[in-house]
Amino acid sequence: MKTILELKGLSKFYHGVIALDKVSCSFGEGEIHALIGENGAGKSTLIKSVSGAIQFDEGSIVINGKEFTSMTPDQALDAGVAVIYQEFCLVPSMNVAENIFIGQQVGSKYLADIPQMHQKAQEIFEKLGAKIDTHAMVNTLSTAQQQLVEIAKAVSRNAKVLFMDEPSATLAMQEVQAMFGIMRTLKEQGVTIIYVSHRLDEIFEICDRVTVMRDGKYVSTSDIKDITRQQLINAMVGRQLDSACPPRNAKIGDVALEVKDLMGNGDYNIDLAVHHGEVLGIAGLVGSGRSEFAKVLYGAVPKDGGHIYVEGKEVEINSPSQAIELGIGLIPEDRKTEGILLEYPIDWNISLMILKKLSNHMVINMQAVKETVEKYFKRMRIKAPSTQNLVKSLSGGNQQKVVVAKTLAAETKIIIFDEPTRGIDVGAKQEIYQLMNELVEEGNAIIMISSDMEEVLGMSDRIVVFHEGTVAGELEKKDFSQANVMSLASGL
Numbered sequence: 001m002k003t004i005l006e007l008k009g010l011s012k013f014y015h016g017v018i019a020l021d022k023v024s025c026s027f028g029e030g031e032i033h034a035l036i037g038e039n040g041a042g043k044s045t046l047i048k049s050v051s052g053a054i055q056f057d058e059g060s061i062v063i064n065g066k067e068f069t070s071m072t073p074d075q076a077l078d079a080g081v082a083v084i085y086q087e088f089c090l091v092p093s094m095n096v097a098e099n100i101f102i103g104q105q106v107g108s109k110y111l112a113d114i115p116q117m118h119q120k121a122q123e124i125f126e127k128l129g130a131k132i133d134t135h136a137m138v139n140t141l142s143t144a145q146q147q148l149v150e151i152a153k154a155v156s157r158n159a160k161v162l163f164m165d166e167p168s169a170t171l172a173m174q175e176v177q178a179m180f181g182i183m184r185t186l187k188e189q190g191v192t193i194i195y196v197s198h199r200l201d202e203i204f205e206i207c208d209r210v211t212v213m214r215d216g217k218y219v220s221t222s223d224i225k226d227i228t229r230q231q232l233i234n235a236m237v238g239r240q241l242d243s244a245c246p247p248r249n250a251k252i253g254d255v256a257l258e259v260k261d262l263m264g265n266g267d268y269n270i271d272l273a274v275h276h277g278e279v280l281g282i283a284g285l286v287g288s289g290r291s292e293f294a295k296v297l298y299g300a301v302p303k304d305g306g307h308i309y310v311e312g313k314e315v316e317i318n319s320p321s322q323a324i325e326l327g328i329g330l331i332p333e334d335r336k337t338e339g340i341l342l343e344y345p346i347d348w349n350i351s352l353m354i355l356k357k358l359s360n361h362m363v364i365n366m367q368a369v370k371e372t373v374e375k376y377f378k379r380m381r382i383k384a385p386s387t388q389n390l391v392k393s394l395s396g397g398n399q400q401k402v403v404v405a406k407t408l409a410a411e412t413k414i415i416i417f418d419e420p421t422r423g424i425d426v427g428a429k430q431e432i433y434q435l436m437n438e439l440v441e442e443g444n445a446i447i448m449i450s451s452d453m454e455e456v457l458g459m460s461d462r463i464v465v466f467h468e469g470t471v472a473g474e475l476e477k478k479d480f481s482q483a484n485v486m487s488l489a490s491g492l
Contacts, residue, residue, distance in 0.1 A: 001028035004192045005050070005081075005161050009059035012045050019045040020056065021216040027161070030190045032183060034203040034224075037213035037236050038425035040395050043196055046213070047163050051083045052076040064160065080160030084150045086169060086423075092139035097121040099138055100153045124152045127189075128182050144175040151182060162186065165196045169423050172286035173451070173486075180206050198425055200229055201454060214238055237427045245458025246430070248437035250277040252461065255312065256445035257297075257328070257414050262306035265292040267469045270306065274414070274445045279436060281460025282449045284489050289469040290449045291333050294416045297447075298330040299323045310414070324353060329412030331403050333419045333449070339403035342392035346384060347373040349391055349402050353410045376405035381431060397428025404435065415439065418449045433459060453482050467491045 005027040012020040020042050027033050037043055049056040052073040061068045063079040090099050097118045106117045121134040130148055138146060147167060154162050164183075168176045183193055183206060195207055203210060204224060212219040212235040219235050233244075253276035262270040267289040274280040284290050295301040297308070299317040308315055310326050317323050320330070332338035340349050350373045351358070358368045377387050380401040384394060391402055400420070407415060417436065421429040436459065440446055450456050456463060463475040465488035473488040 001031065003027070003062075004029040004064055005194075006062040007046070007050075007059065008062065010046070010049060010056050010061065011058035012049060012054065012056050018216050020049065022059065023213070023216075023218045024059075025211050025218050025221060027192055027194060027211075028209070029160075029192055030187055031208045032187055032193045032195055032206055034207040034210040035194050035196050035213070036198070036200075036203065036210060036232070037219075038397075038427050040215070041213040041236070041425075042216040043213055044165070045216070047083055047165060047194075047196070050076065050161075051081055051163070053083075077157055080158060081163075082154035082157060082159035082161070083163040084147065084154065084165065084167060086166045088146050088150055090138045090146055090149060092137070094138060095134065096132060096136050096138065096141075096149055096152075097134040099149055100124065100134075100156050102153075104156065120156070121152065124155050127185075128152065128155065129185055130178075130182060144171055144178065147171070147179065148182070151186075155186075159191065161192045161194065163194045163196065166198070166423060167195070168197060168199060168202060173453075174285070176202065198423065198429075199452070200232060200426075203232075204229065212236055233426050236425070244426075244429075244433075244454060246433055246437060248441060250437070250440040252277045253443065256310070257447075258309040259297070260307045260309075262293070262296065262303060262308065264296040264303035264305070265289075265301040267293050267296065267466075269470050271471060272464050272474075274447050276413075276443045276445050277440050278461045279440055279446045279448055279459055281456045281463040282447060282466060283451075283453075283456045283463055283485050284466035284472075286451065288466040288489065290466050291418055292469070293466070294330060294332075294418050294447070294449060297323070298328060298416065300330075324410050324412060327411070327413040328416070329407035329410060329414070330416045331400075331407055331418060331420060333422070335400055335403050340391050340399060340406075342399075343390065345388045345390055346377065346382065346394075346402055347387035350376055350387070350405045350409055353406060357410075372409055376409050379408070380405045380435070395424075395428075397424035397431075400424055400428065400432065404432070413443075414445045414447070416447045416449070419451065420448060421450075421452065421455060453485065456485065457482065465489050 003026045007023050007025050010020050010023040035043055048054040050061055052071040052075055055070060061071060100121050101117050106113055118134045125132055132145055132148055167179060186193060197203060207224050209221060209223055211221045214236060255273045256276045258273035260271055270293055282290050296303050299319045299322050302318060308317060315326055336342060351369045354372060355364055358365050373387055382401045383398050391399055420432050436446055448459060457480050465472045465485055467489055472491060475484055
């Protein structure tokens with residue numbers, strides 16, 4: 001296999017902290033190569049160094065035989081390097097063709113040839129085996145379609161090395177498979193795809209080789225066919241981990257929460273119950289109404305009808321504060337916009353929902369706040385020098401821990417985890433799973449909404465499957481299988 005990209009002793013320092021430590025590795029032409037590691041392993045720094053977004057301090061980069069001892073974004077583009085980040089770099093108010101060729105000359109020096117621009121854009125989509133209206137405004141497109149525009153933009157610049165950073169994080173299962181089809185097409189055309197993902201099942205399905213990083217260092221490169229999932233996990237975390245979803249010994253008790261004929265936020269006729277000591281998994285495709293249900297239950301969106309029972313007593317929930325008073329907590333799907341305040345410190349975030357409880361005649365008991373914050377900071381094993389650190393400075397996994405700590409500090413007993421491990425590494429996943437086990441072993445009830453099939457099958461005691469805004473069916477443990485979940489999720 002011809003080497004298209006090689007890193008030679010690449011290092012990057014931030015105020016004395018080593019982000020990349022003499023990384024040396026190579027990537028072959030026309031392969032799909034996974035780049036994995038826990039949050040903070042150095043993956044993002046590597047991508048930014050190769051693409052010229054930041055300047056590396058030591059070493060060199062070789063692209064298609066040409067060596068660079070420094071890199072700028074223009075040099076990287078000219079060398080055929082493109083990056084599709086988790087946060088797309090698109091202009092919402094421009095159409096598809098304009099986004100694809102932004103910064104490129106199509107037509108004369110002084111006048112853009114609009115018809116030619118759309119024709120070239122259409123040819124790129126045909127080359128990728130995809131269909132999309134090149135006149136459509138980007139702000140009208142789905143996430144999967146916007147990702148397709150990003151891929152087309154890279155192809156328009158004749159990219160030979162394409163980094164894809166967590167590309168499946170916000171996609172439905174069928175959209176992921178469509179993306180894989182396009183990736184295989186690009187591979188056949190000689191493009192090297194460097195695929196960054198925490199989803200190991202995807203890596204084993206789509207990738208040819210895998211490179212592991214840890215603590216800013218290169219660990220290993222293996223052919224996918226020559227390594228097991230457990231070996232890959234151990235290489236990432238540098239220690240032996242048990243199975244992906246740890247076993248638990250919780251005793252399932254009485255019904256903690258039940259809903260009957262619940263309607264609202266696009267959902268209808270929802271009937272389900274969760275018991276003390278139980279993890280109730282909720283599965284379904286994107287758009288099936290799972291998160292919409294959670295927001296109605298939490299009082300973030302009003303219900304249109306139906307009944308909610310907590311500990312056998314019917315209740316009305318018209319706001320999140322009412323839900324919290326009833327012992328219902330929510331760890332939302334989008335932690336950055338709905339779960340935490342990134343610009344504020346950890347202690348402020350954890351104590352946010354309990355200030356009223358820890359106040360006397362409008363005076364906050366700061367000692368009680370400090371003790372509560374320290375308790376949950378330690379329980380969640382949040383990795384930060386101090387509770388005074390801003391949340392935005394934390395890794396994704398530690399940000400998620402802050403959201404959970406905030407919810408636990410409010411002493412909730414029925415906890416909704418919406419996509420509890422999305423975008424966090426395997427080590428942090430294990431900690432979240434272990435915490436969930438501890439919570440149900442203490443008698444709490446958990447409703448877990450997840451698009452991760454392994455997570456749903458491994459962590460749930462029962463699974464309720466949603467389809468088009470209602471419950472399509474329920475599976476007991478003995479009936480758990482990916483085929484059964486997908487059949488119900490697809491409306492079969």
